[in-house]
Amino acid sequence: MALDFWKSSHAQQWIFDKTEIWKQRAEDMKTYCEEEYSRLNIFWANFITAVATECAHSQANVGCKLRQQVIATAIVYFKRFYLRQSFRDMCPFLVASTALFLACKVEEHTTLSVSSFLKNTALVLPKRWGVAFETNSAKNGVLYDSEFILVEILDCCLVVHHAMRPMFELLEDWKQHTLTSTNTPVKDFDQIEIQCQKVVNDTLRCDVGLMFAPHCIGLASISVGMELMGRGEELEDWLVEVDTDMDKLADCINQIYTMYQLWRSFDEKEEVKKLMAKLPKPNTPIPPPQQQQSSYHM
Numbered sequence: 001m002a003l004d005f006w007k008s009s010h011a012q013q014w015i016f017d018k019t020e021i022w023k024q025r026a027e028d029m030k031t032y033c034e035e036e037y038s039r040l041n042i043f044w045a046n047f048i049t050a051v052a053t054e055c056a057h058s059q060a061n062v063g064c065k066l067r068q069q070v071i072a073t074a075i076v077y078f079k080r081f082y083l084r085q086s087f088r089d090m091c092p093f094l095v096a097s098t099a100l101f102l103a104c105k106v107e108e109h110t111t112l113s114v115s116s117f118l119k120n121t122a123l124v125l126p127k128r129w130g131v132a133f134e135t136n137s138a139k140n141g142v143l144y145d146s147e148f149i150l151v152e153i154l155d156c157c158l159v160v161h162h163a164m165r166p167m168f169e170l171l172e173d174w175k176q177h178t179l180t181s182t183n184t185p186v187k188d189f190d191q192i193e194i195q196c197q198k199v200v201n202d203t204l205r206c207d208v209g210l211m212f213a214p215h216c217i218g219l220a221s222i223s224v225g226m227e228l229m230g231r232g233e234e235l236e237d238w239l240v241e242v243d244t245d246m247d248k249l250a251d252c253i254n255q256i257y258t259m260y261q262l263w264r265s266f267d268e269k270e271e272v273k274k275l276m277a278k279l280p281k282p283n284t285p286i287p288p289p290q291q292q293q294s295s296y297h298m
Contacts, residue, residue, distance in 0.1 A: 009157040027086035045205040054120045074103035075204045088280040098146040129272040167218030196225035206259035220252035
C-alpha cells in the first residue's frame with residue numbers, strides 16, 4: 001500500500017507544503033482571511049456530507065446509501081479543484097455536486113441521478129444553514145459538462161489514497177505489539193477503532209490531506225484519538241519503533257487539533273450566512289475541454 005502510494009499521481013502531484021497551498025488560493029484570499037477559509041473548509045466538508053446523506057434518504061434514491069469513502073473522495077476532489085481555480089471561476093455548489101457524482105463513478109458506487117445532488121443542495125442549504133439556493137442546472141447536460149471540467153482541472157488524477165486503510169493497519173500493528181510486549185490484550189480495542197475512525201473522517205475538514213501521506217494522517221489520527229480517550233501514553237513504546245518522519249507527524253497532529261479548536265468555536269448556523277454573503281459570484285462558466293480525457297491516472 002505504501003509503495004503504491006509513492007508511485008501514484010496522488011503522491012507525485014497532489015502533496016504540497018502549507019506555503020504552496022495558501023499561495024494557490026491567492027485569488028480567494030482577496031475575499032477571505034486564512035481563518036475564514038479554514039472555517040469554509042469545515043463547512044464544505046459538512047455540506048458535501050450532508051448532501052450525500054440527504055441524497056440517500058430522498059424519494060428518488062430510497063435504499064441507496066453513499067459509502068464514507070465516496071464522500072471522502074468527493075471532498076478531496078473539491079479541495080484539489082479549488083487549489084487550481086477560485087470560487088469566482090465556478091460555482092462551488094456545482095463543483096461539490098459534480099465531485100460527488102464523479103466520486104460515485106470512480107469508487108464504483110451505484111450511479112445516482114445526475115441532478116440528485118444539485119436538487120439536494122437546494123434542500124440542505126436552507127434546512128441546515130439558512131442559506132437559499134436556486135439552480136438552473138437541472139438539465140443533465142450542465143452537470144455532464146461540469147464533470148469534464150472537473151476531470152480536466154484534476155489532470156485526470158482520480159484515484160485517491162485515503163488514510164482509513166493505513167490507520168486500521170497501524171492500529172492492528174500496535175495491538176499485536178502490545179500483546180507481544182506485555183502479554184496483555186488491548187482493552188476496548190473496538191472503541192479505539194471507532195474513535196480513530198472518527199478522527200480520520202474529521203481530518204477531511206482541514207488541509208492535512210493536501211500535505212501529508214495517508215499513513216502519516218492515519219498515525220496522527222491514532223495519536224489524537226487515543227489522546228481524546230485519555231490513553232495516549234499506551235502508544236509511547238510502539239511509536240518509538242514506527243518508521244515515520246516525527247516532525248511531519250507532529251505537524252499533522254497539531255493541524256488536527258487546530259481544526260478541532262476552530263470547529264468548536266464555529267457557529268455554523270450564523271457564520272455560514274456571513275461567509276456565503278461574501279462568496280464571489282461565478283464568472284462565465286469555464287468552457288468544457290475540447291475532448292473528454294480518458295486516461296485516468298492512478
